[in-house]
Amino acid sequence: MILEAVMLNIRSGQRDAFEAAFRQASPLIAGSAGYLSHELQHSIETPDRYLLLVHWQTLEAHTVGFRGSPAYQEWKALLHHFYEPAPTVEHFEPFAL
Numbered sequence: 001m002i003l004e005a006v007m008l009n010i011r012s013g014q015r016d017a018f019e020a021a022f023r024q025a026s027p028l029i030a031g032s033a034g035y036l037s038h039e040l041q042h043s044i045e046t047p048d049r050y051l052l053l054v055h056w057q058t059l060e061a062h063t064v065g066f067r068g069s070p071a072y073q074e075w076k077a078l079l080h081h082f083y084e085p086a087p088t089v090e091h092f093e094p095f096a097l
Contacts, residue, residue: 001036001055001056001057001093001094002055002056002057002058002059002061002062002091002092002093003053003054003055003056003091003092003093004052004053004054004055004056004062004089004090004091004092005051005052005053005089005090005091005092006051006052006053006054006087006088006089006090007049007050007051007087007088008049008050008051008052008082008083008087009046009048009049009083009084009085009087010048010049010050010082010083010084011048011082011083011084012048014048014082015047015048017082018050018079018082021078021079021082022040022078022079024078025074025075025078025079026038028071028072028074028075028078029054029066029071029075031071032061032065032066032069032071033061033065034056034057034058034060034061034062034065034066035054035055035056035057035061035066036055036056036057037054037055038052038053038054038055039052039053040052040053041053052087059091062091
C-alpha cells in the first residue's frame with residue numbers, strides 16, 4: 001500500500017468554492033483502479049491549507065493509472081486553479097517495525 005500526501009495551499013478567500021469543487025471531484029479519484037481511500041484535512045493554524053491523503057494499492061496506480069486518465073483531466077479542471085503555489089506531492093510506504 002502507498003500513501004500519497006499532498007499539501008494544498010488554496011488562494012485566499014476560496015475555501016468554500018474549493019470545498020464544493022473537491023466534493024464534486026472526489027468520485028473521480030475514488031473510481032480509479034488501484035484506489036483504496038482518501039481524506040481531506042483542513043489546517044487549524046493556516047486557514048487556507050489542506051492536507052490530502054490518498055491510499056493506493058501501488059505507486060503506479062496513482063502516477064500512471066490516475067494521472068494518465070481522463071478522470072484526472074477533469075480533476076485538474078475542477079481543482080488546480082485553486083492552488084497557490086502548486087501542491088507538493090509525496091508518496092510513502094509503510095515502515096516495518
